Amino acid sequence: MLLVIGNKNYSSWSLRPWIAMKVLGLPFTEKRIALYRPGSKEEILSFSPAGKVPVLQDGSTVVWDSLAILEYLAERHPQLWPADAADRATARAVSAEMHSGFANLRQHMSMNVRKRYPGKGRTPEVLAEIARIDAIWAAARGPFLFGSFSAADAMYAPVVLRFRTYDVDVCPAYMKAMLALPAMKDWMAAAETEAESLAQFELYG
Amino acid sequence: MSTSLRLVIGNKNYSSWSMRPWVLARQAGIAFEEVQLKFDDAGRPRGIESYGVAGRVPVLLIDGNPVWDSLAICETLAERFPEKQLWPADRLARATARSICAEMHSGFQALRSSMNMNIRSRHPGKGRTPESLRDIERIVAIWTSCRERFGAGGPLLFGRFTIADAYYAPVVTRFQSYAVSLPATAHAYCDAVLSLGAVREWMEAARRETEFVAADEPYASR
Numbered sequence: 001m002l003l004v005i006g007n008k009n010y011s012s013w014s015l016r017p018w019i020a021m022k023v024l025g026l027p028f029t030e031k032r033i034a035l036y037r038p039g040s041k042e043e044i045l046s047f048s049p050a051g052k053v054p055v056l057q058d059g060s061t062v063v064w065d066s067l068a069i070l071e072y073l074a075e076r077h078p079q080l081w082p083a084d085a086a087d088r089a090t091a092r093a094v095s096a097e098m099h100s101g102f103a104n105l106r107q108h109m110s111m112n113v114r115k116r117y118p119g120k121g122r123t124p125e126v127l128a129e130i131a132r133i134d135a136i137w138a139a140a141r142g143p144f145l146f147g148s149f150s151a152a153d154a155m156y157a158p159v160v161l162r163f164r165t166y167d168v169d170v171c172p173a174y175m176k177a178m179l180a181l182p183a184m185k186d187w188m189a190a191a192e193t194e195a196e197s198l199a200q201f202e203l204y205g
Numbered sequence: 206m207s208t209s210l211r212l213v214i215g216n217k218n219y220s221s222w223s224m225r226p227w228v229l230a231r232q233a234g235i236a237f238e239e240v241q242l243k244f245d246d247a248g249r250p251r252g253i254e255s256y257g258v259a260g261r262v263p264v265l266l267i268d269g270n271p272v273w274d275s276l277a278i279c280e281t282l283a284e285r286f287p288e289k290q291l292w293p294a295d296r297l298a299r300a301t302a303r304s305i306c307a308e309m310h311s312g313f314q315a316l317r318s319s320m321n322m323n324i325r326s327r328h329p330g331k332g333r334t335p336e337s338l339r340d341i342e343r344i345v346a347i348w349t350s351c352r353e354r355f356g357a358g359g360p361l362l363f364g365r366f367t368i369a370d371a372y373y374a375p376v377v378t379r380f381q382s383y384a385v386s387l388p389a390t391a392h393a394y395c396d397a398v399l400s401l402g403a404v405r406e407w408m409e410a411a412r413r414e415t416e417f418v419a420a421d422e423p424y425a426s427r
Contacts, residue, residue, distance in 0.1 A: 049346065050308050064299045065307035071280065072300050089272040089281045096274035097259050101312050132259070 001028040004047045004055040006035040009191040010201045012111040012158030014054045016066040017073070020154040022183035024077050032198050067099045070151040081145040091145070091152040094136050096153045105129045109162045110201045113191035118167035120204045133159060134170045143177035153178065161188070208285070210237035211266040212278075213256045216244050217411035219421045221322040221375035223263045224407055229371035231403035233289045235282060237265075248420035274376040276310045279368045293363040298355045302362070302369040305347050317339035320379045321421050324411035327385035328424045344376060345391045352390050360397035364404050374398050378408065 003021065005014035021028055033043050033053065041051060048055040048064040056063045056072065063072045074080040081088045108121035122130075137156075141147040145156070160178040163170055178184060212230065214223035230237050242250040242262060250262045256271060264271050265278045272281050283291040293299045315336030351362040351369070358364025362373070377398040379388065387395065398404055417427050 021380075049350065050304070050343070057389050061297050061300050062304075064304045065275070065311065067310070068300070068303035068307035071221035085284075086267075087340070088284075089267065089270070089277065092280050093259075093271075093273045096277040096310065100274065100275070101259075146345055193315075 001026065001201075002031055002057040003028050004031045004033060004044065004053055004057070005196070006033060007191075007194055007196055008032070008051040008110055008187055009028050009113045009194050009196075010052060010198055011035065012106075012161075013052070013066045015111075015158050015161070015187060016154045017044075017069040018054060019157050019181070019187065020070055020073060020080060020151060023149050023154075023181065024073070024184070025081065026073070026077070035198075036198055036200070067155070069093060070095070070154060074151060079148075080151045082150055084157050091150055094145070095152045095155040097136075098159070099200050102129045102133070102159075105133075105159070105162070108203070109166045109168075109183050110203060111158050111162055112201055113161055113188050114163055114194075115165055115202070115204075116167070117165055117204045121166055130168055130170060137171040140171065140174050142173065145174070157184065160184075209266075209268050210235070211240055211241045212237045213242060213250075213253070213262055213264040213266065215242055215250045215262040216414055216416055216418065217241075217407055218324050218414045218416075219248075219418055220262060221317075221379075222261070222275045224274040224322070224378075225361055225371050226263050226265060226282070228374050228401070228403045228407055229291065229368055230281055230282060231406065232281075232366055232371070232401055233291060235286055235289065242418055244418045244421070246333070246419045248418055262301060269394050272312070275372075276306060279306070279371065283368065288366075291368050293355065293367055293369075295355075298363050301351065301355065302367055305351065305362075306369055306372045308347070309376075313340045313344070313376075316344075316376070316379070319423075320383050321423070322375050322379055324378050324408050325414070325419060326382055326422075326425065327384070328382060331424050332383055341380075341385060344373070345387060348394050349372070349390045352394060360393070362394070366401065370398060370401070371424050374401075374404055377404075 005011060005018055015025050033040055033157060044053060045051045050064045054066055056069045082091050104125035108123055108126050145152045160175055212227060214220060214227055242252050245251055253260055254262050258271055259273045263275055272278055293302050315334060319332035319334055319337045355363045362369045377395045380395060386399045
C-alpha cells in the first residue's frame with residue numbers, strides 16, 4: 001500500500017490515516033508531497049482525481065479522503081472500530097462530526113506541530129467548538145475514546161496536536177495517552193525536521 | 206425483537222443533510238418513524254436538545270440511542286441491514302463510493318453556501334462564483350467517472366441505488382433550483398435520481414412546506 005500525504009507539520013487530514021495505519025502495524029510506503037508549491041497540485045492529481053491528500057493506493061484501488069480511507073482499512077482490520085455495535089455507531093458519529101465540522105477551530109487553530117501559540121485563536125466560536133470536543137473526550141473510556149485505539153482517535157489526533165500548540169487544557173489524560181503513542185512521536189519528530197514554511201498556516205508569527 | 210428506528214430531520218425544503226439518510230432508508234425499504242423539527246431563522250432545529258447530542262439534524266435513534274451525522278447514519282444503516290446492500294458489493298466500487306461520499310461530506314463548501322438547498326424555489330443563474338463553478342465541475346467529473354466505470358447495471362452512479370446516490374441527491378435538487386446546465390451524462394443521472402420514488406416523495410413534501418428560513422434564503426425576502 002502507498003499512502004500519499006502532505007507536510008507533516010501542517011496536514012491534519014494526512015495524519016489521520018497515517019496514525020491509524022501505524023497503530024495497526026500495517027506495512028506501507030509513504031509518499032510525502034510538500035503542499036502549495038509549484039507542481040504540488042499536479043503531483044497530487046496524478047494519484048487522485050480529487051486533488052487532495054491523503055490518498056491511499058492499494059494495488060489498483062485508489063481511496064481518497066481520510067474518513068473513506070479509515071472505513072476502507074476497517075473492512076480488512078475490523079479492530080479499527082469498537083467491537084460493540086452501539087459503541088461503533090457512536091464512534092462513527094464523533095468521527096463524522098469531526099470530518100464535516102469544527103470549521104472555526106480549523107481556521108483559527110490550524111495545525112502547526114512545531115509552533116507554540118498559547119492563548120491564540122480563541123474566538124467565541126472556537127471556544128464553543130473546544131467545549132464540544134471537551135464533552136466528546138470527557139466520555140472517553142480510557143486510555144482512548146472507546147478503550148483501545150480506534151478510528152475515532154485517528155480522527156481527533158490532529159486536534160490533540162492543535163491543543164498542544166495552542167495550549168488548550170482539555171482532558172489531559174486523553175491528551176497524554178495520544179501524545180505517548182510512538183507513532184505520534186514519530187510524526188511530531190518528522191514535522192520538526194521539515195524545512196517548508198507555509199505563510200497561510202503561520203497565523204501568529 | 207425488532208429494532209426501533211426514529212429519524213430526526215429538519216425542514217424538507219432546506220435540510221440537505223436530513224435528506225440523505227431519509228432517502229436512503231425510504232428507497233431501500235427500511236422502516237423508520239420520522240420526527241420532523243423545524244428550523245428557526247438562524248437555521249437551528251427547534252427542540253433538538255431533547256434528541257441530538259451535537260445539536261444538529263439528522264439524528265437516527267436506534268432503540269433510543271442517538272447516532273448523529275448523515276454519514277455515520279448511512280454507515281450504521283449499511284452495517285445493520287447488510288441484505289439491503291447499501292454500498293456497492295464490489296470492493297473497488299465500494300472504496301470509490303466511500304471516497305466520493307466523504308468528499309461530499311467534507312467538501313464543496315462553495316456550492317453549499319452559495320447554492321444552498323431550496324427545493325421549492327427557482328433561482329436560475331444565481332450562486333455562480335469561481336469557487337462554486339469549480340465545485341460543479343468536480344461533481345460532474347465524479348458522476349461521469351462513476352457512470353462510465355461502475356454504472357453498467359442501471360442508471361445510477363454504481364448501477365443500482367446505493368448510499369452514493371442518496372448522498373448526491375441534494376446536489377441534484379440544487380442543480381434544478383439554480384438551473385445549472387449539465388453535459389448529457391450528468392443530466393441523465395439527475396433525471397434518474399429525480400425519478401426515484403423516495404426522492405419524489407421528499408421533494409413533494411418539501412414543496413408543501415411554507416416556513417421561510419431567512420438563513421437559507423440569500424436570494425429571496427419574506
